Amino acid sequence: MKAVRVHRYGEDPHIDEVPEPKITGPWDVIVDVGAAGLCRTDLHVIEGQWDAIQHPQLPYILGHENAGWVREVGSAVSNVAPGDTVIMHPLVTCGLCSACREGQDSHCENALFPGLNTDGGMAEQLKTNARAVVKLDPSLRPADIAALADAGLTAYNAVRKAAPLLYPGTQAVAIGAGGLGHIGVQSLKALTAAAITVIDTSEAALELASGLGADTVLRSPDTAAVREATDGGAHVVFDFVGEHGTEAQGLEMLRNRGSYYSIGYGGEVRIPTIELISREISVVGNLVGTYQDLVELMTLTAQGDITLHTTAYDLDDAVQAMHDLDAGKLTGRGILIPPAGGRST
Structure with missing residues (x-):
C-alpha cells in the first residue's frame, strides 16, 4: 500500500510502498483510511521536535487524524465490525493504567500514538485498537470529519x-x-x-x-x-x-x-x-481530549453544530500539502485522500 513516511528529520517525507498491516492481537482493528488530516504537528514531527518525547523508529508513517471504514477486527472486538464507518481517537490506549481508568486517555501510561511514535494513517490502511475507534453514522463521510480526530x-x-x-x-x-x-x-x-x-x-x-x-x-x-x-x-x-x-x-x-x-x-x-x-x-x-470528548464532538457534528472546513489533496500530493500548510496557504484544515478513498473495491 502507499504511505507517507518520515525517513530523516529536516527533510520532506517520502511516498513509499509498504506492506499492509496485519491483525496480531485480539483487540486489533484495521481500518481502510478514507481521509487523514494534515496538522501543524506533522510539520513539527518532520522538524524533529517530537523525537525527544516520542522516540519513534525511523522510517515511519505520519498521520494522527484519521477516519475510514473497518476492514478487519481481532477476535475480541465487539464494538465495531467490518464495513463500519469510524473515526479514531489519536491514541491507542491500554485501558488498564490509572489514567485510562479515570477516563484520561491522552495520558495513558502505555499509549501508542499513531503518526508520532508508530505508524499513522497517511496511508491506505491503519492498524489501531478497539478502544480507539468511534463508530459513526454511515452517512458521515471520512473526508468531512477526519481532522476532527485531533484538531477538532x-x-x-x-x-x-x-x-x-x-x-x-x-x-x-x-x-x-x-x-x-x-x-x-x-x-x-x-x-x-x-x-x-x-x-x-x-x-x-x-x-x-x-x-x-x-x-x-x-x-x-x-x-x-x-x-x-x-x-x-x-x-x-x-x-x-x-x-x-x-x-x-x-x-x-x-x-x-x-x-x-x-x-x-x-x-x-x-x-x-x-x-x-x-x-x-x-x-x-491542553493536550488532545478524551474518548468521551470525541464522542460528544461527533454528536455535535451529526447534529450540524460543528462543520469542518477543509482543503483536500490526493495522498500522492502530501508533500505539496505540507508546503502549503507551512506557507499559510490553507483555509480550514488540509486533508489527504488515499486512492479510492482508501476503501477496497
Missing part, C-alpha cells in the same frame, strides 16, 4: 474545560481561526454563552470565523483593540497558535483573574510570578 478534539476539549468560566456576559478571545481555531469558535457557540472575539491575520480566516458565529473579528492582535472589544479584557483567551508572539499577546489580553488556554504550541509562555500572583491569572495546557 483538541479545540473542543479546551472549550469544554473552560465552559464553566464562560457564563452569560463573559468574553472569550480566540487567537487563530485556522484548522484548530474555526472548530474552537463553533465549540464556543455550542457550549457557552460568552461573546466571542476572533483574531487572525488572514482575511479569509476572519470571514470564516464571522460566518461561524464570532461576534467580533480583528485583523490585528493589538492589545488595546482587544481590551476595547472585550470591555476590559478577556475572561478566557484560547491561543490556537501558541508561537510567534501570540503567547505574550494572549496573556496581555486577559482581565484580572482571567485564564489563558494554550492549545497551539511551538513558543514559550513567560510571565513574571508577581504578575501571575497579583492578577491571579491561570495558564492552562
Whole structure:
C-alpha cells in the first residue's frame, strides 16, 4: 500500500510502498483510511521536535487524524465490525493504567500514538485498537470529519474545560481561526454563552470565523483593540497558535483573574510570578481530549453544530500539502485522500 513516511528529520517525507498491516492481537482493528488530516504537528514531527518525547523508529508513517471504514477486527472486538464507518481517537490506549481508568486517555501510561511514535494513517490502511475507534453514522463521510480526530478534539476539549468560566456576559478571545481555531469558535457557540472575539491575520480566516458565529473579528492582535472589544479584557483567551508572539499577546489580553488556554504550541509562555500572583491569572495546557470528548464532538457534528472546513489533496500530493500548510496557504484544515478513498473495491 502507499504511505507517507518520515525517513530523516529536516527533510520532506517520502511516498513509499509498504506492506499492509496485519491483525496480531485480539483487540486489533484495521481500518481502510478514507481521509487523514494534515496538522501543524506533522510539520513539527518532520522538524524533529517530537523525537525527544516520542522516540519513534525511523522510517515511519505520519498521520494522527484519521477516519475510514473497518476492514478487519481481532477476535475480541465487539464494538465495531467490518464495513463500519469510524473515526479514531489519536491514541491507542491500554485501558488498564490509572489514567485510562479515570477516563484520561491522552495520558495513558502505555499509549501508542499513531503518526508520532508508530505508524499513522497517511496511508491506505491503519492498524489501531478497539478502544480507539468511534463508530459513526454511515452517512458521515471520512473526508468531512477526519481532522476532527485531533484538531477538532483538541479545540473542543479546551472549550469544554473552560465552559464553566464562560457564563452569560463573559468574553472569550480566540487567537487563530485556522484548522484548530474555526472548530474552537463553533465549540464556543455550542457550549457557552460568552461573546466571542476572533483574531487572525488572514482575511479569509476572519470571514470564516464571522460566518461561524464570532461576534467580533480583528485583523490585528493589538492589545488595546482587544481590551476595547472585550470591555476590559478577556475572561478566557484560547491561543490556537501558541508561537510567534501570540503567547505574550494572549496573556496581555486577559482581565484580572482571567485564564489563558494554550492549545497551539511551538513558543514559550513567560510571565513574571508577581504578575501571575497579583492578577491571579491561570495558564492552562491542553493536550488532545478524551474518548468521551470525541464522542460528544461527533454528536455535535451529526447534529450540524460543528462543520469542518477543509482543503483536500490526493495522498500522492502530501508533500505539496505540507508546503502549503507551512506557507499559510490553507483555509480550514488540509486533508489527504488515499486512492479510492482508501476503501477496497
